[in-house]
Amino acid sequence: xxxxxxxxxxxxxxxxxxxxxxxxxxxxxxxxxxxxxxxxxxxxxxxxxxxxxxxxxxxxxxxxxxxxxxxxxxxxxxxxxxxxxxxxxxxxxxxxxxxxxxxxxxxxxxxxxxxxxxxxxxxxxxxxxxxxxxxxxxxxxxxxxxxxxxxxxxxxxxxxxxxxxxxxxxxxxxxxxxxxxxxxxxxxxxxxxxxxxxxxxxxxxxxxxxxxxxxxxxxxxxxxxxxxxxxxxxxxxxxxxxxxxxxxxxxxxxxxxxxxxxxxxxxx
Amino acid sequence: xxxxxxxxxxxxxxxxxxxxxxxxxxxxxxxxxxxxxxxxxxxxxxxxxxxxxxxxxxxxxxxxxxxxxxxxxxxxxxxxxxxxxxxxxxxxxxxxxxxxxxxxxxxxxxxxxxxxxxxxxxxxxxxxxxxxxxxxxxxxxxxxxxxxxxxxxxxxxxxxxxxxxxxxxxxxxxxxxxxxxxxxxxxxxxxxxxxxxxxxxxxxxxxxxxxxxxxxxxxxxxxxxxxxxxxxxxxxxxxxxxxxxxxxxxxxxxxxxxxxxxxxxxx
Numbered sequence: 021x022x023x024x025x026x027x028x029x030x031x032x033x034x035x036x037x038x039x040x041x042x043x044x045x046x047x048x049x050x051x052x053x054x055x056x057x058x059x060x061x062x063x064x065x066x067x068x069x070x071x072x073x074x075x076x077x078x079x080x081x082x083x084x085x086x087x088x089x090x091x092x093x094x095x096x097x098x099x100x101x102x103x104x105x106x107x108x109x110x111x112x113x114x115x116x117x118x119x120x121x122x123x124x125x126x127x128x129x130x131x132x133x134x135x136x137x138x139x140x141x142x143x144x145x146x147x148x149x150x151x152x153x154x155x156x157x158x159x160x161x162x163x164x165x166x167x168x169x170x171x172x173x174x175x176x177x178x179x180x181x182x183x184x185x186x187x188x189x190x191x192x193x194x195x196x197x198x199x200x201x202x203x204x205x206x207x208x209x210x211x212x213x214x215x216x217x218x219x220x221x222x223x224x225x226x227x228x229x230x231x232x233x234x235x236x237x238x239x240x241x242x243x244x245x246x247x248x249x250x251x252x253x254x255x256x257x258x259x260x261x262x263x264x265x266x267x268x269x270x271x272x273x274x275x276x277x278x279x280x281x282x283x284x285x286x287x288x
Numbered sequence: 289x290x291x292x293x294x295x296x297x298x299x300x301x302x303x304x305x306x307x308x309x310x311x312x313x314x315x316x317x318x319x320x321x322x323x324x325x326x327x328x329x330x331x332x333x334x335x336x337x338x339x340x341x342x343x344x345x346x347x348x349x350x351x352x353x354x355x356x357x358x359x360x361x362x363x364x365x366x367x368x369x370x371x372x373x374x375x376x377x378x379x380x381x382x383x384x385x386x387x388x389x390x391x392x393x394x395x396x397x398x399x400x401x402x403x404x405x406x407x408x409x410x411x412x413x414x415x416x417x418x419x420x421x422x423x424x425x426x427x428x429x430x431x432x433x434x435x436x437x438x439x440x441x442x443x444x445x446x447x448x449x450x451x452x453x454x455x456x457x458x459x460x461x462x463x464x465x466x467x468x469x470x471x472x473x474x475x476x477x478x479x480x481x482x483x484x485x486x487x488x489x490x491x492x493x494x495x496x497x498x499x500x501x502x503x504x505x506x507x508x509x510x511x512x513x514x515x516x517x518x519x520x521x522x523x524x525x526x527x528x529x530x531x532x533x534x535x536x537x538x539x540x541x542x543x544x545x546x547x548x549x550x551x552x553x554x555x
Contacts, residue, residue: 095457113460125458129477129553138473139462170553190463 041071041106041193041226043092049100050087050252060251061087065101067245067257069194074220074227076237077245080284084252085230089198092228093119106193115139118187118225120197124179126171132182133158133167139190157185160219177208184216188223195220195227201236213239217264234284238276239266246283256283341523350527358512363531365425366498366508370535373429373501374494377436378487384437385444385486386479390471402441410434411500423505431501436490443486447479481554484547491543495536 050062062084069075079085090096092103094113103110105117113119126135136157140150158164161181171179180200187195201209213236220227231237237244241260248255258280262272325343332342341349353359388394388402410431421427451474459474476483502510509528516524 093461095460113457115461115463117461119458119461121454121458123454125452125454127455127458127474127477129480142463142465142469172553186462 042073043069043194043226043228044104044107045069045088045092045101046104047101048088048091048098048103050084050091050096051099062091062098063251063253065247065252065254067254069226069228071226072224074217074229074240074242075245076241076243077228077230077247078232078234078237078280078284079247079252079255080249081232082252083247083249085232085247086198087252088247089196089230093117093196115143115190116193118184118190118192118195120180120183120187120195120200122199122202124171124176124183124203126179126182126186128171131168131170132163132174135171135182136185136189138186143190153189153191157189160188160222161185161215175208176204177212180204180212181215184219188219188225193226195225195229197227197229199231200229202231202233209236216240234277234280235268237280238262238273239268244280246280248284258283338520338522341526345523346526346530349521349523350530353512353524353527359528359531362507362509362512362528363535365506366502366510367535368425369428369432369501369506369508370494370498372425373432373497374436374491376429377433377494378440378490380433381437381440381490382444382483382487385441386448386471386476386483388441389445389448390467390475406438410497411503414504417501418504425506427504428498428501428506428508432494432497435497436494439490439493440483440486443489444479444483447482447486448475450482451475451478481551484551488540488543488547491539492536495532495539498532 045065045067048062048065049060052059052061065084065088067075077085077088087096091098092110094103094110094117105114110117127138130138133154137150137154140153143150145153154167155164158167161184163178163181163185166174166178171182174182180203184195184200201212204212216227217240219225227240229237229240238260244258244260246255246258247253258276260276262270262276266273268274328340329343332340332345337345350359384398388398413431413434417427417430421430455474455478456470459470464470464473498508499510499513502508503514505511509531513525513528516522516528
């Protein structure tokens, strides 16, 4: 049997999250109550992400993955519990997190370089420093030659690289991603996955990555938080004990995929 | 805002603006104009001049008004109504549209007023124009400004309403704090295409309003049209209508070129 399974919730009983760049999701619940009967979207979701760790959240549609993503990002308020980043409660959006959305959401009126530099304009860095940082990020995602292009002329994969560079430019503690490769074709997705792992290796960022693609999670993650639906909750946390770089043909890889799929139930 | 892609206006902008970039289309357009004038000429042969003057009579009237200096004086006078009226109405309309659409509080406070005032045609405000400004250029400009205001108000309001919530979320995660920063860095650029469409519509509508704004006795092209109408000088009426059309065309082509330059980032 692949992976060591931890029982959900047990890690955060102590209440204190990791000190540096780690994330604590602590008994988070969300109830939507807009007049009709209240809907419990998330219930008692708890897990930690260690500093520098790559954690994926997978689950069937309707398990509240995106709600959880928005709560961690500080874009939606939780009904219960809290998120802590490096020990401090998250009360709203913060530049300590680099957030990447599925649909890129680049600013179409800005060039690639201007998109990447958007967050830096609000930091206290000097202009020379900001420019150097933009070049560094463009180089990191291999888009230096497109620095002056507008998003309209980029492919989906390139747009997502820009979005990743834009979120990393402000040097966040955590990279938080919601199905970032869901909108590109399979080949591009695999390439972006490899690139993301390279970025992760070279920057040492903590990454929390939401996806519905089990193979993607097994390719990327140190640990996988498997969620169940109705209400959205943590079903199990699976360690991915497969050496990197991971190959899909590796039997251990296949075992992990099968194990996670079994936990989720029927899923493609 | 964007990296300077150059403010240089080369011949291409003007050619595209005028539709000169496609010779076949241009040829067909010329055919349409010639065909229309011929039909008009044929029809005018069957009618007295005060019902339908011939194109030749209109050309004569045009030349006559131009030669006597009446036309240029009238046009200059109208331009002096059009420019300040359009400028003030457009500026206030865009500002109010953006502010009321962005701020829920302002929207709530102003919604009943807006709905009450919106159906008032600018012409109905002539009494106010005379009382507040007098029978002068400022009064005429006021009428034009009211027309420009509403067009730009609704275009800007709708454009800001249409700004994607996702872009605002991205802004928040990238450190945008406070309404002013959000409006300046995301809401305005994202809604610029819609705002500029409103401005362009307004520029045209204001030429139409020039006639109405001069109805109470302020000199200008509109005044000349009304004067000629009263004397059944239909050829002169058409000559001055052509002046308005030409001004509209000139402004529209120029603005479209600017618009395409500013919105070069658009797909």
